[in-house]
Amino acid sequence: MASFSMDEFVGDGVLKELLPKLLEEGWDDVPTLKIMNAEDMDEINMTQQQKDALEIRSYLHDRALMIHGDRLEASRKCLPELLSLSTAELSSQFGMKRGHIARFLDRSSACADPLLKSYAPRPARKMTSTRSRNDSNLTSFGSGSTKRMPSISKYRTSSTNYDKSLEQSMAEFKIKDGHVFKGIVAAGPAEPRACGCVQPPPVVDQVAPYSAVGNISLQKLTPEYKIGMERLVKTKAPPMKASELWRDKPAVILCIRRPGCIMCRAEAHQLYAKKPIFDALGIQLFAVLHEHIESEVKDFWPRYWGGVVLYDRGMDFFKALGGGKLLKDKFISGFVFNPRAIANYKRAKAMGMEQNFKGEGEIKGGLFLVGRGKSGIAYQFIERNFGDWAPLAEVIEICRQLQNQQQGQGDSVRSSQDINENGF
Known part of the structure; x- marks a missing residue:
């Protein structure tokens, strides 16, 4: 299963040098980093190679195939190029086993996360720290004294876009197929x-x-x-x-x-x-x-x-x-x-x-x-x-x-x- 450790997610590839910048800009955990869109990447001046690496690693993370992250990224191929390779090529070039190849080539929604795919909130930039009113107990639920407290405003570029995005995401995740809402x-x-x-x-x-x-x-x-x-x-x-x-x-x-x-x-x-x-x-x-x-x-x-x-x-x-x-x-x-x-x-x-x-x-x-x-x-x-x-x-x-x-x-x-x- 794919880890939520950022160090394991970025591996030894080109994203490693971006870690300080990602931390500064609020992209400081794996689930949030995976929903970064093209506009967000441009805002922090990511190179095309770094964009390709993030796309590859996000795809692998969804399929619990991070073991292949460094080798696939080092190939300098983008994700569509990798997905176009044959089973024999994936096996010979990257040492993938048959089960991993099948999972890698499976582009169905069963592997990807449909809820997050359509919902791309954006972290706030350089947020100031928020102190607890009870420093002895609750000061450091985050990273020491500078935890970035999440908020609704943190994830929207405009109220209209936010509401529309959230509504679409929730619509995909509605209770259906005869499930009875049980309440409390x-x-x-x-x-x-x-x-x-x-x-x-x-x-x-x-x-x-x-x-x-x-x-x-x-x-x-x-x-x-x-x-x-x-x-x-x-x-x-x-x-x-x-x-x-x-x-x-x-x-x-x-x-x-x-x-x-x-x-x-x-x-x-x-x-x-x-x-x-x-x-x-x-x-x-x-x-x-x-x-x-x-x-x-x-x-x-x-x-x-x-x-x-x-x-x-x-x-x-x-x-x-x-x-x-x-x-x-x-x-x-x-x-x-x-x-x-x-x-x-x-x-x-x-x-x-x-x-x-x-x-x-x-x-x-x-x-x-x-x-x-x-x-x-x-x-x-x-x-x-x-x-x-x-x-x-x-x-x-x-x-x-x-x-x-x-x-x-x-x-x-x-x-x-x-x-x-x-x-x-």
Whole structure:
């Protein structure tokens, strides 16, 4: 699977010398860099060779073929020329194996990301740093004291173009094919196991109260990944309240069952790949672990997840998913006898994920989408079967609703201010 590390993405090619400029101009993470368009490239004076390299590497990243990045770039061929080569030429010139050749030549939307393809937001230029009101806890979710806080304005050249682009992107990602929008609480189906002899564990049907998550104590393990970022927090971060995460902006909280699990890594990867969309909607992304194994955090971040990683020592987020108690399942009954869990495993395996078996893997995870301030939990997804993912269409739709609510509240406040100032 393609890594979210910028160093691995640019490799040893011509983009490496551009890293300082990319950092300066705000193209400082892989998902954002991949949506750079021709106009953006011209603005930072990229050469044609650098443009070709970015196109090639973005294409390879979508197909988990970054292992061939340096050799393909060194050929000095552009992407259309490479795609016109025969199977024999790709094998002899670049040492591609048959499976990699098939993936490389597959131009279908199954490999590319249709949501990001039509949506090309642009980072703000040389943004000033934004300080937290609580420096002891939240100052450095980004790169030290100069984190660039994402905002909706960061991603638009004009309000008209922005709205049109976002509307087209959302239209492509609407819930369809008979999927029922489940709203506040969602979970995968409870299919029979072992011919009905094993019953799936029950899940709650009520959203967790805000009081169950607002005061959770967390410890920051990694910052949000940017170019040149330290791999881990060097000094032990002080505990902080979870409410600090969504004090100013809504937040997606991804509760990871086990960072070495192939299905957990796949879920984290496909969610973080949509970072530009969440940024544009004003949504932050956080991953929460219930177990701190430093080697596992190093393997997980930033390869599979480039956002902030937090440690929930008391497993309180995981308890909130289960209505106050941990949701657990056994390997035999929950995986071996569960056809949906096996299908989830095959889905993750097809994405080229690696895995290990370190750590506790029976505690179920899930996802929360928490509104700004004390507005509460807008959405909660429970991992009923091992490897269940929150449907991205559902998550993004809720995020869009939150954005609309905030914009409506902002318009109401401005209208009230106008009335007070003008006496109408």
